[in-house]
Amino acid sequence: MRIFERRAAPAEGAAAAALSTALAILAALAVGGLLFLPFGADPFSAYAALFGESFLTWRGFGFTLLKAAPLILIGLGTVVAWRTGFGFLGFEGCVMIGAAAATWVALMVREGQILAGLPFAAFLPLAILASLIAGGIWSGIVGLFKSRFGGNEVITSLMMNYVALLLVQYLVSGPLREPGGLPQSPRLPRETWLPQLFDGMRANAGILIALAAALVVWALLLRSRIGYEMVVTGLNPKAARFGGVEVGRRQFMAACLAGGLAAMAGMVEVLGLHHRLIDGMSGGVGFVGMVAALLGKLHPLGVVIASTLYAGMTVGADAMQRQAGLPSSIVFMIQSLIVLFILAGEFFRRYRLRLPGRRTASAGEGV
Amino acid sequence: MTPFLSARGIVKRFPGVLANDHVDFDVNAGEIHALLGENGAGKSTLMQIVYGLYGRDAGEILIEGRPLDLRSTRDAIAAGIGMIHQEFMLVRRFSATENVVLGLKAGGxxxxxxxxxxxxxxAELSRRYGLQVDPAARIEHLPVGTQQRVEILKLLYRKAKLLILDEPTAVLTPGEAEALLKVLRTLADQGHAVVIVTHKLHEIMAAADRVTIMRDGRVVGSVKTAESSEAELARLMVGREVALTARRSTRPAGPSVLRVEGLTVMSDQGRSALEGLSLDLREGEILGLAGVDGNGQSELAQALTGLRTASGGRVLLGERDLTRASPAERRSAGVAYVPADRRHVGSVGALSIAENAILGDQRAYARFGLLDRKRGRSFAAGLMERFDIRPRKPDYPAGKLSGGNLQKVQLGRAIASDPRALIVEQPTRGLDVGAIEAVWAELLRLREAGKAILLISAELEEILNLSDRIAVIYEGRIMGELPAAQADLRRIGLMMAGSHGEEDGHADL
Structure with a gap:
């Protein structure tokens, strides 16, 4: 008999999704563990070092939160866009645009500029607003192309990434260039930096901004009328139009909000970590954020968990390389394996195993 | 004599469902055998087991008395079993010949x-069985009925002895359906065994020699059609008596509610779908719009509900001009719509019944921008109670509902909005007898309540049973309109085929 058989109905529901994700992560860790063996390392102690550093030490957890904040914000943007059926991929560009906008506002707080002496409590909302608007306009252009001219948002948004990267390159080597120095902006005034959460911990208020954004996105998408219309649009635009939803408008809104959230990630990076605008500083975070959103099953809470896990693995990988001499690239391979196994899990929600020699196919039903 | 195919004691379990419970099923060479049952009765599962798509948990399958080791569709095809699915598996840009040989391994x-x-x-096979297929014709240029005959050719070319057709007439016009049944008879006469899976009783009576009826995964009877009747088959299938003739009270229609004047609409392909179409919908009346699928019915419904822009003409609700109104504005003005495609237009499968029940009315459930989900759920619960929608769980995903139950959700949602005019498109397509009965009764109740109803249907039986007036649409134009009392099948059939239904060619109005 055949080994795989289509299920009468796909295993849907939150429990099946959570279980298949958990099993996928375990399977990836098991397979990935084999990669440690050629180095003579014990996979269990390697994993202990990996996760112990990033989640159980005060210092390491601080780094984990520091790295998780932008991933969460980009992941939330992904959730909003993709759930509304807007296949946006331009988060990397929006991160740069948001970073540039925040830098611009922060530089105006310098001595002798128009916003000099602005207290942080007034500066932060202004910076958030600036990055939100800049990112929203940036992705809104893509949304407009789609809703007005039917442009393919996958292609236009990817192209806009390059435009954004080059625009920032221009800014840091031209108008915002630090006098005499490298292609980067001057250092931002200290009073515009995001405050640290605790003394001696690298995590800053960025994680709080990210968590607050997760709460807002959750309420908007899963509790409000507009969110309902967005979700219906994403699942079935025909049904949305039938239900009186203005599909183009909702997708445009989703585009703006997604870009705005990613731009806030850029702001958090600038004000919390780099403290200046640097050419190419996003370094692919816009793409990793999309992966985190996928791992989090496009749910705001899932995004928070997946981003933290992903950030923790990245932090742990560095520590592992430093302490045990194991290449950190193994961890990136494991991260990729997790993605592959989660995709395989989707298959098992539609098919079940039928092992030869068993009368009733109960095997594999739990997966 | 030994049957060509014999399935003995077939058992098939899915988690939580016993889809086939010790099913016995025989087909002889030379006969057309109908497999009848409501949706979910297990008939498709049985056929998919026979065709090797599903494994079985118990039972055996014999071909001409010899057990068949059936592991995959490859084994089924080698044993002479062929199946045509409801959706055709044809490459549209290939010719008929290319489609037929596709997948066969000949040469290196x-x-x-x-x-x-x-x-x-x-060409020879086509001639022998009267299929009238040009081997060189491209699939995309062929009408649906001919495409289906290409599927039949695929099976014959692979030397299939047994042909299984799943709901073969669902996509055909009445004329095409009749032609198909003739082809099937030719096939049977030349020694093939034919199985049609269906729930259309009149077709079975017209075409099949024998019929096996399934209910809840079991075979409840196997009878010769010559010794049975539609009423008996319906009773066996549903498990109780069903009355499939709607009883209408005669009453005069009220004033005009929805007026369509000279409506012109383009199709998605940019061709003219409606050309100056006019209709008048009156209070307390069902206007049946008969016509072969694809003659502008969907475009009309979409233009009336704001889902498609009219390039000319007017739509008036009472005195109000709705021609340029958005779908939401038309809803609130009192035009409700039950679309034909309940799975892809009328509902969102991944969302719950409750979330689907408020679709279109979501503004009324919002307070300070937040949806009042509790109220949505209690509304859905009420709807499910009133229309007997099962399972009675507002959180159940709408996509998992049976066609009949989903249709009740759609219809209930439209009725609950208390519309002045209701547009229903193909309301009973794909439904089983019990569900058809319920939908018809609901439409008649609405008519009694004084609603103006436009019933768009390709099922003439439905139009004749429910309508007060009948209009026939052909290529975007109304060919004629007549009161139900004067309707006769021949004249409507002629109009559906594009003639004016009169020998002298004048419209009847």
């Missing part, structure tokens, strides 16, 4: 493909 991978031999053979 690098050898040029010989299409002339197969084309000759296909």
């Amino acid at each position: 991978a690098l050898k040029p493909l010989d299409l002339e031999g197969p084309a000759r053979e296909i």
Whole structure:
């Protein structure tokens, strides 16, 4: 008999999704563990070092939160866009645009500029607003192309990434260039930096901004009328139009909000970590954020968990390389394996195993 | 005599469902055998087991008395079993011949493909069974009925003895359906065994020699059609008596509610779908719009509900001009719509019944921008109670509902909005007898309540049973309109085919 058989109905529901994700992560860790063996390392102690550093030490957890904040914000943007059926991929560009906008506002707080002496409590909302608007306009252009001219948002948004990267390159080597120095902006005034959460911990208020954004996105998408219309649009635009939803408008809104959230990630990076605008500083975070959103099953809470896990693995990988001499690239391979196994899990929600020699196919039903 | 195919004691379990419970099923060579049952009765599962798509948990399958080791569709095809699915598996840009030979391994991978031999053979098969397929014709240029005959050719070319057709007439016009049944008879006369899976009783009575009826995964009877009747088959299928003739009270229609004047609409392909169409919908009346699918009915419904822009003409609700109004504005003005495609237009499968029940009315459920989900759920619960929608769980995903239950959700949602005019499109397509009965009764109740109803249906039986007036649409124009009392099948059939239904060619109005 055949080994795989289509299920009468796909295993849907939150429990099946959570279980298949958990099993996928375990399977990836098991397979990935084999990669440690050629180095003579014990996979269990390697994993202990990996996760112990990033989640159980005060210092390491601080780094984990520091790295998780932008991933969460980009992941939330992904959730909003993709759930509304807007296949946006331009988060990397929006991160740069948001970073540039925040830098611009922060530089105006310098001595002798128009916003000099602005207290942080007034500066932060202004910076958030600036990055939100800049990112929203940036992705809104893509949304407009789609809703007005039917442009393919996958292609236009990817192209806009390059435009954004080059625009920032221009800014840091031209108008915002630090006098005499490298292609980067001057250092931002200290009073515009995001405050640290605790003394001696690298995590800053960025994680709080990210968590607050997760709460807002959750309420908007899963509790409000507009969110309902967005979700219906994403699942079935025909049904949305039938239900009186203005599909183009909702997708445009989703585009703006997604870009705005990613731009806030850029702001958090600038004000919390780099403290200046640097050419190419996003370094692919816009793409990793999309992966985190996928791992989090496009749910705001899932995004928070997946981003933290992903950030923790990245932090742990560095520590592992430093302490045990194991290449950190193994961890990136494991991260990729997790993605592959989660995709395989989707298959098992539609098919079940039928092992030869068993009368009733109960095997594999739990997966 | 030994049946060509014999399935003995077939058992098939899915988690939580016993889809086939010790099913016995025989088909003889030379007969048309109908497999009848409501949706979910297990008939498709049985056929998919026979065709090797599903494994079985118990039972055996014999071909001409010999057990068949059935592991995959490959084994089924080798044993002479062929199946045609409801959705055709054809490459639209390929010719009939290319489609027929697709997937067959002839010659090496690098050898040029010989299409002339197969084309000759296909032409010969087509002639022998009266299929009228041009081997060189491209699929995308062929009407649906001919595409189906290409599917039949695929099976015959693979030397199939047994042909299984799943709901073969669902996509056909009445004329095409009749032609198909003739082809099937030819096939049977030449020694093939034919199984049609269906729930259309009149077709079975017209075409099949024997019928096996399934209910809840079991066979409840196997009878010769000559010794049975539609009423008996319906009773066996549903498990109780059903009355499939709607009783209408005669009453005069009220004033005009929805007026369509000279409506012109383009199709998605940019062709003219409606050309100056006019209709008048009156209070307390069902206007049946008969016509073969694809003659502008969907475009009309979409233009009336704001889902498609009119390029000319007007739509008036009472005195109000709705021609440029958005779908939401039309809803609140009192035009409700039950679309034909309940799975892809009328509902969102991944969302719950409750979330689907408020679709279109979501503004009324919002307070300070937040949806009042509790109220949505209690509304859905009420709807499910009133229309007997099962399972009675507002959180159940709408996509998992049966067609009949989903249709009740759609219809209930439209009724609950208390519309002045209701547009229903193909309301009973794909439904089983019990569900059809419920939907018809609901439409008649609405008519009693004084609503103006436009019933768009390709099922003449439905139009004749429910309508007060009948209009016939052909290529975007109304060919004629007549009161139900004067309707006769022949005249409507002629109009559906594009003639004016009168020998002298004048419209009847």
